[in-house]
Amino acid sequence: MGVAAKWMAGAFYALVLLWVNFHVGRDFFRNASAPANSMHGFWSAIAKWADGAWFHAAWWPYWDCGIPFELTYAPGVPFLTAVVEWARHVPTLLAFNTVSGIVYCAAPLTLFVMAWWMMRSPGYAFVAALFYSLTSATQLIAPDAQFAWRGFWDARRIYLTAVWDDTPHLAALALIPLIILFLSLSIRKRRVGYYAAAAVCIALAALCSAFGPTDTAMAALCLLFVLERERLAFNIALVAGIGVYAWAMTAPFLSPGVIAAIGQSSDRDGTGWSDGSYTAVALVVLGWAIVWQLVRRWTPDWRLRFFALFAYLTASVPMVAEFLNRQFLPQPTRYKLEMELALVMFAVFALRPWVEKMPRSIRVGLVLVVLGFAGEQITNDRRFAKNVLAPANLAGSIESRASVWAERNLPGVRVSMPGSIAQWSTLYSRVPQFTGGSWSMAYNHVQQIANDGVQGVDDSREPLLWLKAYGVGAVCVAGPKSPEFWKTMHYPQKFEGLRVLWREDDTTIFEVPRRSSSLAHVVPVGAIVRAAPRDHADLGQVARYVAALEDAALPLAAFRWEGNNRFVVGVPAGGMHAVSVQVSWHPGWHARVEGRKLAVGKDGLGLMWMRPECAGACEVRVEYDGGWALRLLRWLSFGAIAGLVVGVLWAWWGGFL
Numbered sequence: 143m144g145v146a147a148k149w150m151a152g153a154f155y156a157l158v159l160l161w162v163n164f165h166v167g168r169d170f171f172r173n174a175s176a177p178a179n180s181m182h183g184f185w186s187a188i189a190k191w192a193d194g195a196w197f198h199a200a201w202w203p204y205w206d207c208g209i210p211f212e213l214t215y216a217p218g219v220p221f222l223t224a225v226v227e228w229a230r231h232v233p234t235l236l237a238f239n240t241v242s243g244i245v246y247c248a249a250p251l252t253l254f255v256m257a258w259w260m261m262r263s264p265g266y267a268f269v270a271a272l273f274y275s276l277t278s279a280t281q282l283i284a285p286d287a288q289f290a291w292r293g294f295w296d297a298r299r300i301y302l303t304a305v306w307d308d309t310p311h312l313a314a315l316a317l318i319p320l321i322i323l324f325l326s327l328s329i330r331k332r333r334v335g336y337y338a339a340a341a342v343c344i345a346l347a348a349l350c351s352a353f354g355p356t357d358t359a360m361a362a363l364c365l366l367f368v369l370e371r372e373r374l375a376f377n378i379a380l381v382a383g384i385g386v387y388a389w390a391m392t393a394p395f396l397s398p399g400v401i402a403a404i405g406q407s408s409d410r411d412g413t414g415w416s417d418g419s420y421t422a423v424a425l426v427v428l429g430w431a432i433v434w435q436l437v438r439r440w441t442p443d444w445r446l447r448f449f450a451l452f453a454y455l456t457a458s459v460p461m462v463a464e465f466l467n468r469q470f471l472p473q474p475t476r477y478k479l480e481m482e483l484a485l486v487m488f489a490v491f492a493l494r495p496w497v498e499k500m501p502r503s504i505r506v507g508l509v510l511v512v513l514g515f516a517g518e519q520i521t522n523d524r525r526f527a528k529n530v531l532a533p534a535n536l537a538g539s540i541e542s543r544a545s546v547w548a549e550r551n552l553p554g555v556r557v558s559m560p561g562s563i564a565q566w567s568t569l570y571s572r573v574p575q576f577t578g579g580s581w582s583m584a585y586n587h588v589q590q591i592a593n594d595g596v597q598g599v600d601d602s603r604e605p606l607l608w609l610k611a612y613g614v615g616a617v618c619v620a621g622p623k624s625p626e627f628w629k630t631m632h633y634p635q636k637f638e639g640l641r642v643l644w645r646e647d648d649t650t651i652f653e654v655p656r657r658s659s660s661l662a663h664v665v666p667v668g669a670i671v672r673a674a675p676r677d678h679a680d681l682g683q684v685a686r687y688v689a690a691l692e693d694a695a696l697p698l699a700a701f702r703w704e705g706n707n708r709f710v711v712g713v714p715a716g717g718m719h720a721v722s723v724q725v726s727w728h729p730g731w732h733a734r735v736e737g738r739k740l741a742v743g744k745d746g747l748g749l750m751w752m753r754p755e756c757a758g759a760c761e762v763r764v765e766y767d768g769g770w771a772l773r774l775l776r777w778l779s780f781g782a783i784a785g786l787v788v789g790v791l792w793a794w795w796g797g798f799l
Contacts, residue, residue: 152258155268159254162516163247163275166523167300169531170243174236176534178541178627181307182242183566184580186234188214189223190569196221199730199768199776201706204568205578207556207612207749208726209585210768212395213403218350219245219310234569235536242309246300249316249483250275256319257487260326260445263494269512270490275299276519279485280478283457284464297523299479304530308479314354315479317347322361326448328384329369329377334793337384338786344388348396352404352582355396356471357456357480358385364451367434368444390782393775400583404472407584415470422468426458446491453488456480473582540625540649541566544618547644548573548651554703555615555659556724557651558596561628563618576614586726586748588674595678600633602640607681609654610688611671611747613661613724621648657692661724662701662711665690667753670720671746683746687722711762713754721762723750730769735762 176182191204195211202211214220219241227237250271257267273279281293302308324340327333347354362381370377389396430451437450460481463474471477497505536542541563548557549571558576559567567573577593584590592608596617599605609617619634620626625647640652669690671683690696699721700712713721713735725731727744734740735754740762743751754762767773 148262148264152264152267155258155264155271156251156254159250159268159271159275160247162272162520163250164243166275166297166520166527167243167246167303167531169528170239170246170304172236173531173533174233174239175531175536176235176239177305177530178539178562178566178625180305181565181580182235182238182309183541183569184578185215185220185310186223186238187566187568188217188220189227189238190234191572192220192224199707199766199772201728201730201766203574203703203706203725204572205575206584206586206589206726207576207724208574209579210399210728210730210772212397212400212772213579213583213585215580215583216310216349216351217395218346219313221349238309239531241313242303245309245313245316246303249299249312252316252319253483253487256323257491259323261491266490266494270486272512272516273490274483274486276516276523277486278482279489280460280482283485284460284475284478284481286478295519295522297526299482300523300527301530302479304527308476310351311353311476311479314347314351315357315483317343317350317354318357318361318480318483321347321358322365322448322452325362325365325381325384326369328380329365332380334789337380338790338793341384341388341391341786344385345391348388348392353476353480360455360480361452364448364455367451368447387782387786390778391786393779393782394772397772397775399771403583403585406587407582407590416468418468419470422462422466422470425462425466425468426455426470429454429458446488449484449488449491453481453484456484539566540620540647542570543646544644544649544651545571545573548616548618551643552616556613556661558593558609558614558617560597560618560620561626561630563620563626563649576609576612588746588748589726591675591677592747597630598632599678600636602636604678604681605636606654607684607688610656610691611684611724612749614654615656615659616643616651616653618649618651621650623648625649657694658698660699660701662699662713663691663722663724664697664699664714664719665693665722666696667718667720670722670743670751674746674748687747691722707766709764711764713756713760713762715756715758718753718755720751720753723752723764725750728766728769730766730772731764732767733762733764735760 192211196217200211202209202214205214222241223234223238226240227234230237230240253274254267254271257270258264261267277294278296278298279294281296281298285293303312320343321340324336324343327336328340344358347358366374366377366381433450433454437447441447456477459471459474459477463469497508544559544563545567554574556574556576559578564575564578567575568578581590589612592612595608596605617637619631619637620629621634626649637652640655642650643653644651665687669687671687673683675681675684696719697714699714701709703709711721711723722745726748727742727750731742731750733742733752735756740752740754742764745751752762754760
């Protein structure tokens with residue numbers, strides 16, 4: 143087959159793959175629907191209210207008592223959602239579903255492009271991408287539920303995209319084949335264009351999901367093992383340099399603070415590093431050594447060696463977790479997506495020599511069988527996708543009704559929302575929430591402890607203590623018959639003695655009794671919580687702080703927002719008292735009073751406090767600019783992007799691409 147014929151065949155196969163995946167998932171592009179147990183409303187909310195926060199420091203006051211925008215979630219998918227919303231003039235959720243559909247269709251295409259380019263065989267690359275599109279190989283090795291042969295035919299990828307929460311993960315994974323391609327070309331060809339393409343793809347994957355950098359590291363390790371090992375030191379430096387440059391472009395959203403929050407959240411969830419992680423790593427290293435010795439004897443082709451190592455490494459993460467109950471990466475079972483992509487690449491190209499030795503008649507028969515199964519599976523997957531992406535009355539959902547009522551009737555009041563209502567509330571309203579953020583990037587671990595106390599304790603004393611300490615004015619409770627999906631509030635009857643503000647479908651919003659509805663309070667300096675509570679039993683300082691909030695002898699302070707990045711505290715004549723502000727502390731907050739700077743402290747609850755020491759009544763103006771570290775990272779990001787553009791133009795002009 144000539145070069146032109148191969149290009150025509152490749153283009154034809156790419157169009158077929160695009161048609162297959164678009165045909166199956168076309169309802170992504172026309173239905174604004176999503177199940178309540180998904181985080182689709184969460185990501186859509188970021189896209190809806192972000193405004194210009196992608197490009198400058200911004201405070202996000204809607205979740206977890208306020209967080210930096212960079213800690214809402216990886217910005218890639220929400221940003222694309224905002225772009226699609228603007229371009230298509232459609233509701234935010236439909237824009238998000240459109241992005242999900244694009245990602246769903248793109249993943250097999252990038253796999254095909256990488257396999258075609260590396261192996262120079264469009265037919266086998268097509269088969270690999272087709273198997274990836276229509277089957278679920280992981281269900282034969284590490285099934286999600288009880289093993290069954292039919293699990294191989296599950297529409298797992300569309301389920302994870304449409305029903306579950308893996309659109310950002312799949313978006314990052316869709317870029318991994320391109321990262322593999324451009325990193326391999328960078329090592330082998332050493333041209334600026336490949337360096338730039340690899341850095342851009344790595345940066346985009348990191349902006350889509352935290353899985354992106356981890357997947358990139360695994361792919362890079364496998365490439366370094368199989369390519370030009372005589373120049374290993376140089377190759378390591380080259381790949382590391384590309385990775386560092388990619389990080390520089392994404393620095394504001396992958397800052398040390400963001401990475402620390404992800405690590406801390408993994409530790410709280412029990413999926414972080416543990417003693418068993420050392421054993422897991424040792425087992426993986428042993429397996430790697432065995433696989434490496436086998437593949438070295440099996441083939442001299444670096445591409446097949448890479449496919450084998452990458453399949454092994456990606457499979458080891460979920461399989462060690464599934465079968466040995468140990469992990470060395472957070473959320474290990476979610477790496478089945480990576481495992482599926484790697485397995486089909488390895489399986490198809492490992493079998494290629496045997497297939498090509500078969501008589502032509504048998505190969506034709508195999509093609510007919512593959513096409514027959516593909517036809518059946520396209521029909522089955524289309525039927526499944528049509529069902530899970532069916533239009534839904536989201537405006538009538540309990541998530542929408544509770545949120546809209548709270549915004550209209552409790553303006554500015556912080557509300558504790560449960561489960562799926564918390565995840566969807568910000569799409570329907572701007573209600574400031576006690577929770578609502580992603581646990582995997584939680585900024586304030588004490589606030590997470592407090593939420594556990596609100597949700598899990600069987601009487602109202604501890605929950606009310608936490609709610610008052612964090613300035614919560616109302617708590618929404620989902621009873622056993624509520625349509626709210628997750629039922630995160632244990633013992634929902636514990637709040638029944640409180641005043642009922644709203645009740646529908648066994649879902650109730652109760653008022654939290656407070657002396658003042660303000661988020662700023664004058665309290666004695668000694669009442670400030672100094673040390674973070676270790677657990678739910680360590681509530682002595684919290685109780686003392688709440689008692690000060692309820693002390694009628696202390697004057698009241700006023701509080702008002704002036705946009706997301708600024709608020710004003712009206713301080714009465716209070717002598718040497720402190721002012722506690724129930725907004726999350728961050729070094730990016732700066733205060734001024736009467737023309738002078740005012741130190742902003744962090745208390746043991748992760749909230750702000752200060753000592754204005756005014757002679758009489760005064761106003762404290764507090765503004766958020768992200769802090770010097772975030773400003774530095776943003777300038778680094780802008781500089782790296784500009785440098786990349788200039789470098790590519792220079793290389794193109796000089797003929798070095």
